[in-house]
Amino acid sequence: MARKTGSHSDITGPKVQDAALRLFARDGFAAVSMRQIASEVGVQAGALYNYTPDKQTLLFSLLKGHMDELLSQSPDAIPSHLSADQALAAFVEFHITYHIDRSDLVFISYMELRSLEPANFARIEAARRAYEDQLEAILRRGQADGVFRIEDSKLATLALIAMLTGVTNWFRRGGRLQIDDVTRHYVQMALRIVGADKQ
Amino acid sequence: MARKTGSHSDITGPKVQDAALRLFARDGFAAVSMRQIASEVGVQAGALYNYTPDKQTLLFSLLKGHMDELLSQSPDAIPSHLSADQALAAFVEFHITYHIDRSDLVFISYMELRSLEPANFARIEAARRAYEDQLEAILRRGQADGVFRIEDSKLATLALIAMLTGVTNWFRRGGRLQIDDVTRHYVQMALRIVGADKQ
DNA sequence: GTCTATATTCCGATAGAC
DNA sequence: GTCTATCGGAATATAGAC
Secondary structure (H helix, E strand, C coil): CCCCCCCCHHHHHHHHHHHHHHHHHHHHCCCCHHHHHHHCCCCCCHHHHHHCCCCCHHHHHHHHHHHHHHHHHHCCCCCCCCCCHHHHHHHHHHHHHHHHHCHHHHHHHHCCHHHCCHHHHHHHHHHHHHHHHHHHHHHHHHHHHHCCCCCCCHHHHHHHHHHHHHHHHCCCCCCCCHHHHHHHHHHHHHHHHHCCCCC | CCCCCCCHHHHHHHHHHHHHHHHHHHHHHHHCCCCHHHHHHHHHHHHHCCCCCCHHHHHHHHHHHHHHHHHCCHHHHHHHCHHHHHHHHHHHHHHHHHHHHCCHHHHHHCCHHHHHHHHHHHHHHHHHHHHHHHHHHHHHHHHHCCCCCCCCCCHHHHHHHHHCCCCHHHCCCCEEEEEEEEHHHHHHHHHCCCCCCCC
């Protein structure tokens, strides 16, 4: 079926998101112009406004989509057949493998929160906290079961998240380490942090 | 001694740096205008150019000053009377206490590196790597002494730095935890990561 | 759906008076 | 050292032709 010339909404739409993500991560939201995004996509600036009402909403939709997918793919409850240390290992593996090929999204999710209007900011922050709460639930379960030796589960949660997400800052495919190596080491470090390593 | 009206270089200079740091951290380098900075300082935009040749150099001088002071205050060698675990504990305490009241600098040092010209970027990156090498030296010493059980000292260094620096993202003075509480917990977690905790 | 053209605003940086 | 004024350019977003 031939398509009318100049009608490419199902192609152009994702290209706009991809280009915006890449450019926002590379240069920062404020430094990227709508003309730059349009140029990457291969259209003129005016055409972008068929896909987003404004630049701010374009950023928000990227971050919202990221958090929604993260929350939909992460196990929202601890499977009952797993012990706390097994659940923690699974969380570490999930977190690293999910984020490792999304370093651009991780970067702008952390950095361009401030570029969001307050209402949009609040929605992203709430999603992030919900995700962190999943990890803290694992730590509390390990505390309760006597498997983990943690004094402050909130502090340990924040320390773990920072350690794990930091991988996206330096990991490069084809580098010295494979993803499996990285997850194995980080699982061990995570178990050690909570006092559950098997020596 | 009376001062000539309109002459305030020793007062205005630091105010320019302070205002630029705060605004860059809040809104991002590209989003902040020289007019905004001038307005914060209480002068007109043109007057800023008595203190910096351009906006880019203003950012670089902030980051360079930060790294220079960090490197000058951190112990550049491991005191010989300290064991590796004592040296690690000292590093953790230094890193947290140094950075905890400099969250703006930490933030822009991580985020606005990309806003630097390549030559300036390289200088900041080199300083950052030199700092990380100080931590890795401690880990290698612990490995050699048999005090630490680490498979990959580079990986452990990156994990530790990420975990420790993450404190600046959430710590607030007057909050639930005092700095001493935070450092105590993080020293324990750091020792656990390297396999040197005393159970 | 995309284009061209444009209204409006703001930017970094400089020149010259005081 | 700070001011006012300004140059040259680029920004977001919109209007209307096709």
